Amino acid sequence: MNRTRIVVLISGSGSNLQAIIDAVQAGDIQADICAVISNRPNVLGLERAEKAGITTVTLDHKEFESRDAYDAALMNKIESFTPDLVVLAGFMRILTPSLVQKFKGKMLNIHPSLLPKYQGLNTHQRAIDAGDSVHGVSVHFVTEELDGGPVIVQAKVDILPNDTADTLAQRVHQQEHIIYPLVVKWFSEQRLTMEAHYAVLDNKELPSEGAQYN
Ligand SMILES: Nc1nc2c(c(=O)[nH]1)N[C@@H](CN(C=O)c1ccc(C(=O)N[C@@H](CCC(=O)O)C(=O)O)cc1)CN2
Numbered sequence: 001m002n003r004t005r006i007v008v009l010i011s012g013s014g015s016n017l018q019a020i021i022d023a024v025q026a027g028d029i030q031a032d033i034c035a036v037i038s039n040r041p042n043v044l045g046l047e048r049a050e051k052a053g054i055t056t057v058t059l060d061h062k063e064f065e066s067r068d069a070y071d072a073a074l075m076n077k078i079e080s081f082t083p084d085l086v087v088l089a090g091f092m093r094i095l096t097p098s099l100v101q102k103f104k105g106k107m108l109n110i111h112p113s114l115l116p117k118y119q120g121l122n123t124h125q126r127a128i129d130a131g132d133s134v135h136g137v138s139v140h141f142v143t144e145e146l147d148g149g150p151v152i153v154q155a156k157v158d159i160l161p162n163d164t165a166d167t168l169a170q171r172v173h174q175q176e177h178i179i180y181p182l183v184v185k186w187f188s189e190q191r192l193t194m195e196a197h198y199a200v201l202d203n204k205e206l207p208s209e210g211a212q213y214n
């Protein structure tokens with residue numbers, strides 16, 4: 001089977017990118033990250049990609065007249081790498097319908113909440129302010145509806161009495177770094193489609209104790 005070609009979009013730290021890089025380099029995912037594209041210059045995620053020998057591109061949205069113009073350029077840049085999968089890993093731009101349609105069924109996003117709760121931004125603080133006892137993270141297919149695409153897998157994280165957004169985010173990140181590589185692995189093994197977004201799991205694939213799945 002040909003190796004899955006992946007393009008990753010980032011905007012910042014790139015810890016989820018790093019988790020996927022590590023899984024590819026360990027041979028857990030039979031795929032190649034062909035490029036990492038950032039909408040912000042000089043972010044740590046670009047350094048992570050360069051250290052791994054991955055082609056990096058900065059496409060700064062501030063240099064474009066409109067969201068449509070930016071997304072047209074972004075679409076062309078993504079397509080130039082002929083990806084089988086586009087992974088949004090902390091990519092902080094809302095994508096236009098034309099770009100989403102182009103990659104529908106092969107574009108994933110990780111969102112730091114138990115969707116459909118808390119679509120959008122600032123999710124950790126919103127969960128704390130709401131008095132929730134459980135928070136978490138979702139990996140989903142990207143559709144035109146912001147954070148509204150079919151959810152593939154979620155991981156739960158308890159909210160502790162003295163949690164701040166930062167302390168909660170740290171525990172959410174830990175779960176992100178488990179489930180995102182797992183979903184990319186499932187996709188690379190052609191066990192995920194948006195129509196029937198399921199994965200046939202062998203028990204050995206699930207991480208050891210510590211990961212929570214609802
Ligand atoms: N059409 C879609 N675009 C995106 C999706 C999606 O599901 N459908 N997921 C988001 C990721 N995301 C949350 O998971 C998200 C990213 C960015 C924003 C947002 O409000 N962005 C602002 C700029 C914010 C900034 O620069 O800090 C904007 O684009 O104007 C909300 C949710 C990725 N895109």
Ligand SMILES: NCC(=O)N[C@@H]1O[C@H](COP(=O)([O-])[O-])[C@@H](O)[C@H]1O
Nearest residue numbers: 012013014015016089090110111112
């Ligand atoms: N709405 C999108 C969003 O908030 N995504 C979140 O941004 C962080 C990126 O971290 P990373 O750059 O270290 O992977 C992650 O926590 C991800 O869930």
